[in-house]
Amino acid sequence: MPQKRIKAVIPAAGLGTRFLPATKAMPKEMLPVVDKPAIQYVVEEAVSANIDDILIILGRNKNNISNHFDSVPELEHNLTNKGDLDRLRRVQASSELADIHFVRQGEPKGLGHAVLRAKGHVGDATFAVMLGDDLIDERDELLTTMIDENERTGLTVVALMEVDPDNIHMYGAAAVEPTDNPDVVKVTGLVEKPKKEDAPSNYAVIGRYVLTPDVFEVLERTEPGRGGEIQLTDALQELATTSGVLGVVFRGRRYDTGDRLDYIKAIVQLAVDREDLGTDLRPWLKDFAAEI
Secondary structure, X not given: OOOOOOEEEEEEOOOOHHHOOOOOOOOHHHOEEOOEEHHXXXXXXXXXXXXXXXXXXXXXXXXXXXHHOOOOHHHHHHHHHHOOHHHHHHHHHHHOOOEEEEEEOOOOOOHHHHHHOOHHHHOOOOEEEEOOOEEEOOXXXXXXXXXXXXXXXXXXXXXXXXXXXXXXXXXXXXXEEEOOOOOEEEEEEEEEOOOHHHOOOOEXXXXXXXXXXXXXXXXXXXXXXXXXXXXXXXXXXXHXXXXXXXXXXXXXXXXXXXXXXHHHHHHHHHHHOOOOOXXXXXXXXXXXXXXO
């Protein structure tokens, strides 16, 4: 059966403090990963999963994001006159990807609050949430698998990835039980950024969710939690103990562009695999590594 059409929500209202001063005037989601801003990879992933209606949640000083997905007639005219059709196609691609909408979060009250701001656009329907600094390699399937699990069960689905226990404090950690499918687990509890000794497992929640609309009712009465923010993890914890939450275990390639070191690694890893860059970059990397 074909997948039902759902909408995607991309929260992009964070301050990006880890990348200051680069993000003083530029949203962290617009930092280039090779030659595209990080958020464009996320939008392209949504489109590949048959999603063509996307809502981006913006914060202050985030107008560059909406500008990026708009057409730029002057630039397109100049490229046309120069006969630079390859760059023209790449410029036009970002404004033709999907039907993209924008809403402001207002105060930065956390991921849960950002998701709640999508209620008016999403309505009473299942939707996907995709974090703008979490990139999933286009060669690896994740979001479509999550949508399939939601259609099969009617439950909220989160993406999980096994991480080094020493790093679990950087993530929401899930308590899980196995199912008949080794790549799908039942989530019985969630803890936001626990200490290693307090973590229920080394299954970390990564930035992909397929949420049922009852999450809005939970978020509306969720009190601020860790960091004084409304945490999506807290709402998912309630859903896990009531209606139920499933986890799809991702074993593919993921790039965290919200961390400075991982951001650099992401650029190198993606560039190495590019046909137009990898041939020259790989031998240079080997020589460089041999010298240090």
